[in-house]
Amino acid sequence: MTMQPPVGSPPTCYRHGSRETHIRCTRCNKPICPDCMNAASVGFQCPDCVREGNRTSRPGRTVFGGSIAGERGTVTYVLIAVNVAIYVLNLVWSLALGASPQQVGQIAYGGGGPVLQFFATEPNGVASGEFYRLITADFVHIGIIHLALNMYALWLFGRETERLVGRWRFAVLYLLAGLGGTTLIYLFGSAGAGASASIFGLFGALIFFFRKLRANIGGLVTVIVLNLVITFVVPGISIFGHIGGLAAGAALGLGLAYAPRGQWRLPVQVGTLVGVFLVLAVLVALRTAAYGVFG
Numbered sequence: 001m002t003m004q005p006p007v008g009s010p011p012t013c014y015r016h017g018s019r020e021t022h023i024r025c026t027r028c029n030k031p032i033c034p035d036c037m038n039a040a041s042v043g044f045q046c047p048d049c050v051r052e053g054n055r056t057s058r059p060g061r062t063v064f065g066g067s068i069a070g071e072r073g074t075v076t077y078v079l080i081a082v083n084v085a086i087y088v089l090n091l092v093w094s095l096a097l098g099a100s101p102q103q104v105g106q107i108a109y110g111g112g113g114p115v116l117q118f119f120a121t122e123p124n125g126v127a128s129g130e131f132y133r134l135i136t137a138d139f140v141h142i143g144i145i146h147l148a149l150n151m152y153a154l155w156l157f158g159r160e161t162e163r164l165v166g167r168w169r170f171a172v173l174y175l176l177a178g179l180g181g182t183t184l185i186y187l188f189g190s191a192g193a194g195a196s197a198s199i200f201g202l203f204g205a206l207i208f209f210f211r212k213l214r215a216n217i218g219g220l221v222t223v224i225v226l227n228l229v230i231t232f233v234v235p236g237i238s239i240f241g242h243i244g245g246l247a248a249g250a251a252l253g254l255g256l257a258y259a260p261r262g263q264w265r266l267p268v269q270v271g272t273l274v275g276v277f278l279v280l281a282v283l284v285a286l287r288t289a290a291y292g293v294f295g
Contacts, residue, residue, distance in 0.1 A: 014046070025049055063213065064256055065265050066166020075167050076158035079174065080151050083195060086139050087147050090115035111142030120193035121182045121241075126284075127291040134186065134284065138178035140193040150195040157202045164209050165256055172273050173252050176280070177201020180248025181241035183280045187287050192238035200227070200242045201249025208253035251276055 010020040013033035021033045026043035037044040045053070062068060090113040094104050097114060107113040119136035126133050141147035162170040181197020203224045210217045224246075231242045255272025259265045 027053075062164055062166055064165045064169070064209070065259070065269065066164070066169050068166075070162040070164075070166040070170060073159040073162055075171050075174075076154060076162050079158065079195075080154055083139050083141065083147065083151060083154075086115060087141055087144070090140075107143075109143050109145070111146070116140055116142065116193060120191060121185050122191050123186055123189045123291075126186050127288050131284065134179055134182040135175065137182050137185075137193045138175070138195055138198055141195070142193060146194055150199060153199045154195060154202075157199065157206065161202050161206060161209070169256060169269065169273075173201065173205055173249065173256070174198045176252060176273065176276055177204070177245045177249040179277070179280050181238070181243075181245035183283055184240040184244030184247075185238060187283060188240050190238065190240055192241045194238070194241070196238070197241040197245030198249075200224075200245035201252070203227070204246045204249030204251075205253030205256070207250065208257040212257040248276060248280070 011022065011024075011031040013019045013021050013036055014030040015036050016033050019033040021031050023033075023037060023044060024031050025046040026040055027045050027049040030046050030048075032044065032046045036046055038047065038050045062070065091104050091108055093115060094107050094113045099107070099113075119133060120140050121133050121137040122130075141150065158170070158174070161173065165173065175198070178195065178198035178201065180201060182192065185192045203220065206220055207217060207224075210220060228242070231237050231239055252272060255275075256269050259268035259272070
């Protein structure tokens with residue numbers, strides 16, 4: 001049973017009854033001792049009022065409506081870890097299938113292996129119902145240099161994009177941009193693998209994010225132009241994957257950046273993400289239906 005102090009005695013802390021205090025919570029007026037004081041804009045608050053305030057207050061948001069938790073870059077680091085893990089899996093799987101150390105070394109630097117065989121975008125496989133390839137191809141890389149270059153770009157531009165739009169918007173943007181790249185690859189009957197389609201998607205989205213923020217886009221435009229030149233000049237690079245990712249990312253960035261503030265922002269942003277996905281899904285369905293004619 002809680003004992004009440006005698007009438008006329010100094011007040012005691014509501015949590016520590018043996019401690020006299022003359023400080024009260026500015027929100028509920030309960031007496032609090034120094035251990036229970038939490039600085040507020042005016043005076044001090046008790047632990048109960050601080051918890052209640054944290055529970056009812058709205059979390060901070062970025063300029064594009066995302067959670068400020070995206071500043072930590074958690075999704076970016078998870079994506080990098082997944083790509084690296086799949087690269088290692090390809091080497092381990094190759095060993096398990098009987099590849100010699102020399103062959104595994106060749107796979108490590110030059111590509112190949114079971115992961116590439118079963119999960120890269122390949123038109124015959126997708127047309128036969130292996131639609132998962134359109135997603136998994138974004139996480140498969142052809143050798144260590146291919147992986148390292150893409151992961152460095154993801155580390156640079158992924159964190160910035162995640163900071164601007166928050167975690168889940170960034171994750172969906174990344175995946176849909178990759179799907180845009182693999183869809184264009186499939187439409188033109190090509191093959192491809194790697195995260196570069198998603199990275200080009202980040203380029204396209206950041207153009208609109210920076211424009212909305214009135215930031216200088218000169219450096220970003222230079223990076224995009226340089227990478228497009230490399231795409232068309234260097235043999236073996238997936239032109240369709242890069243163009244498809246760039247176009248999908250630009251469309252997504254436009255919708256996310258210029259959605260109206262207020263109650264319509266989230267519906268417009270979600271509508272943009274869903275709309276781009278549906279367009280890509282229709283293109284895949286049409287190409288699959290016509291594969292017997294054009295394949």
